[in-house]
Amino acid sequence: MRRALAVTVGVALLAALLLSTSMGSILHPSGAEAAECTWQRHGKRVVKHIKRHGRVRRVVVVRHSWSCEEVPLAPVATPNPTPAPPVTAPSQLEPEANALSVTSRDQTAYSYTLSRPQTKDGELTVELNNQGEDPHNLNLQLESGEGSVYKIGKTLPTEHQVASFNLPAGTYRLWCSFMTHDEKGMHATLVVAP
Numbered sequence: 001m002r003r004a005l006a007v008t009v010g011v012a013l014l015a016a017l018l019l020s021t022s023m024g025s026i027l028h029p030s031g032a033e034a035a036e037c038t039w040q041r042h043g044k045r046v047v048k049h050i051k052r053h054g055r056v057r058r059v060v061v062v063r064h065s066w067s068c069e070e071v072p073l074a075p076v077a078t079p080n081p082t083p084a085p086p087v088t089a090p091s092q093l094e095p096e097a098n099a100l101s102v103t104s105r106d107q108t109a110y111s112y113t114l115s116r117p118q119t120k121d122g123e124l125t126v127e128l129n130n131q132g133e134d135p136h137n138l139n140l141q142l143e144s145g146e147g148s149v150y151k152i153g154k155t156l157p158t159e160h161q162v163a164s165f166n167l168p169a170g171t172y173r174l175w176c177s178f179m180t181h182d183e184k185g186m187h188a189t190l191v192v193a194p
Helices: 002-027
Strands: 036-052 055-071 099-105 111-114 118-120 122-130 136-142 150-155 160-167 170-175 187-193
Touching: 099 136, 111 170, 111 187, 122 136, 122 150, 150 160
Parallel strands: 099 122, 118 187
Antiparallel strands: 036 055, 099 111, 122 160, 136 150, 136 170, 170 187
């Protein structure tokens, strides 16, 4: 009797396992696995009215909840032979835009961060991105002190300004001329190659 019950339970489990795999292939005909999820935290502002010291006061509380956002797994790709992209001669490629991004920061230390330390001479588009808490500006001049000073004016926190300059080859000093920002470290060096 016990042996027959154990065999019946074993057969039922085996049938359930086979049924679930066949249903999985019906639900996901591509054979892809079930999707995974990533947990996302959500916040909702709730206004509560609380009576304290004989008066009703408004209190704003943020209630947090978590939800599982479904992230589908990548389908299993079958390797298909694809033709190689055509090779383009270097003379046919478009020239890269001559641009420079300068990010100013002043939360922990005053500094300029350049998107690249070297660029080509000629027309240069410069973007000053102020990620600091104070207003900043940007001045460019040859390290020798010769030539004109190229400037981007006052840029407020979280703002950015763009300007274009025609820079001849040389090593340029970049600095902020507000108050003591230069002395505090808000300067950098840019090499403009011919």
